[in-house]
Amino acid sequence: xxxxxxxxxxxxxxxxxxxxxxxxxxxxxxxxxxxxxxxxxxxxxxxxxxxxxxxxxxxxxxxxxxxxxxxxxxxxxxxxxxxxxxxxxxxxxxxxxxxxxxxx
Amino acid sequence: xxxxxxxxxxxxxxxxxxxxxxxxxxxxxxxxxxxxxxxxxxxxxxxxxxxxxxxxxxxxxxxxxxxxxxxxxxxxxxxxxxxxxxxxxxxxxxxxxxxxxxxxxxxxxxxxxxxxxxxxxxxxxxxxxxxxxxxxxxxxxxxxxxxxxxxxxxxxxxxxxxxxxxxxxxxxxxxxxxxxxxxxxxxxxxxxxxxxxxxxxxxxxxxxxxxxxxxxxxxxxxxxxxxxxxxxxxxxxxxxxxxxxxxxxxxxxxxxxxxxxxxxxxxxxxxxxxxxxxxxxxxxxxxxxxxxxxxxxxxxxxxxxxxxxxxxxxxxxxxxxxxxxxxxxxxxxxxxxxxxxxxxxxxxxxxxxxx
Numbered sequence: 001x002x003x004x005x006x007x008x009x010x011x012x013x014x015x016x017x018x019x020x021x022x023x024x025x026x027x028x029x030x031x032x033x034x035x036x037x038x039x040x041x042x043x044x045x046x047x048x049x050x051x052x053x054x055x056x057x058x059x060x061x062x063x064x065x066x067x068x069x070x071x072x073x074x075x076x077x078x079x080x081x082x083x084x085x086x087x088x089x090x091x092x093x094x095x096x097x098x099x100x101x102x103x104x
Numbered sequence: 105x106x107x108x109x110x111x112x113x114x115x116x117x118x119x120x121x122x123x124x125x126x127x128x129x130x131x132x133x134x135x136x137x138x139x140x141x142x143x144x145x146x147x148x149x150x151x152x153x154x155x156x157x158x159x160x161x162x163x164x165x166x167x168x169x170x171x172x173x174x175x176x177x178x179x180x181x182x183x184x185x186x187x188x189x190x191x192x193x194x195x196x197x198x199x200x201x202x203x204x205x206x207x208x209x210x211x212x213x214x215x216x217x218x219x220x221x222x223x224x225x226x227x228x229x230x231x232x233x234x235x236x237x238x239x240x241x242x243x244x245x246x247x248x249x250x251x252x253x254x255x256x257x258x259x260x261x262x263x264x265x266x267x268x269x270x271x272x273x274x275x276x277x278x279x280x281x282x283x284x285x286x287x288x289x290x291x292x293x294x295x296x297x298x299x300x301x302x303x304x305x306x307x308x309x310x311x312x313x314x315x316x317x318x319x320x321x322x323x324x325x326x327x328x329x330x331x332x333x334x335x336x337x338x339x340x341x342x343x344x345x346x347x348x349x350x351x352x353x354x355x356x357x358x359x360x361x362x363x364x365x366x367x368x369x370x371x372x373x374x375x376x377x378x379x380x381x382x383x384x385x386x387x388x389x390x391x392x393x394x395x396x397x398x399x400x401x402x403x404x405x406x407x408x409x410x411x412x413x414x415x416x417x418x419x420x421x422x423x424x425x426x427x428x429x430x431x432x433x434x435x436x437x438x439x440x441x442x443x444x445x446x447x448x449x450x451x452x453x454x455x456x457x458x459x
Binding site: 020025028032035036039040042043045046047 | 264268271272275278279281282283285286
């Protein structure tokens with residue numbers, strides 16, 4: 001899903017800058033709106049895309065910040081982590097809380 | 105519990121809120137402006153005294169612990185900047201008593217000025233990079249409103265250029281923050297610094313460094329990206345011009361100093377060349393632009409650009425003495441630039457006493 005999001009966010013940035021360079025103030029404003037939406041989508045995507053993981057951790061587990069976690073253990077989690085590692089966005093996959101909870 | 109770190113942000117917010125309460129009574133707004141900014145200066149001096157005693161002062165907002173919660177930290181650089189904000193605020197509150205027309209005062213000049221000062225103080229004191237973005241936005245929205253207060257045609261034209269380029273800079277900053285979060289998983293500046301040093305994709309770290317440089321370069325009016333400044337700074341009333349000239353670009357320069365000395369220490373080999381060339385070209389194009397103008401505030405606007413070049417050059421040379429020189433240039437320039445804009449206002453008032 002991340003490649004799709006990355007490509008579409010890139011297209012949104014391109015469209016936004018294209019619109020900002022038009023000769024009409026209305027198109028400038030629409031371009032600015034697209035630009036800020038693309039930036040928001042980028043933030044959501046860079047924090048990891050999961051399916052329905054609740055923002056709750058069990059009481060007493062070590063504090064983990066910014067951890068990405070696969071949706072369920074063993075569901076392509078390793079392939080997911082390899083893809084993250086290749087994209088250079090790997091830092092969450094090795095956070096200590098993940099290791100503790102998934103046992104890897 | 106060190107209240108002096110949070111007070112420079114809370115006091116202007118409180119003054120702004122009280123000014124809004126007195127929306128109909130302009131004398132009360134003026135009173136709150138002067139008293140509030142004097143209190144801001146007092147709190148800033150208290151903060152500077154604490155910092156010179158303890159080295160740096162830290163508090164966690166809301167009691168949340170460090171990498172998750174937002175940190176407010178004052179070291180000597182931040183404390184000095186906040187003191188200068190207080191001085192400028194007080195001076196401009198006193199100047200605005202005499203110079204702001206009733207139209208401007210009626211539409212909320214004083215609350216906007218307080219909110220701008222709150223944003224500036226917050227940007228100087230925060231230790232979390234997303235919080236820095238938030239304070240930049242507070243500062244920018246207040247400055248947009250101050251810029252168009254009065255509604256003359258020149259102000260609107262200047263404001264469109266100012267708004268567009270600063271929003272673009274904010275979005276680039278936000279993109280860089282999003283990518284940083286994706287790489288290191290944290291938003292606390294000190295934590296980012298530690299994790300970026302050991303990040304495995306150093307090429308990506310250099311991309312982030314350049315993105316931050318572009319974002320803060322637009323805000324600080326550095327070389328190819330400064331054209332919003334001469335287009336917009338000469339249009340609003342003098343007190344507003346002076347406030348912008350003294351503070352807004354210097355917050356961008358402060359952010360450059362903070363990000364490049366704290367977080368991107370190891371990539372300075374590559375980004376240092378960009379900063380050096382950018383600073384030199386900023387200096388040259390700024391003064392060439394100033395030499396081509398014939399109106400007081402336009403000359404001063406281009407002059408701001410060239411002085412920004414000096415400050416960034418101090419950062420780009422990247423030795424302790426150079427950085428100290430750059431910081432001294434920032435401190436000096438805040439006071440002198442505001443003063444020059446106020447002098448331009450008094451000159452205008454002397455030549456045309458009815459306006």
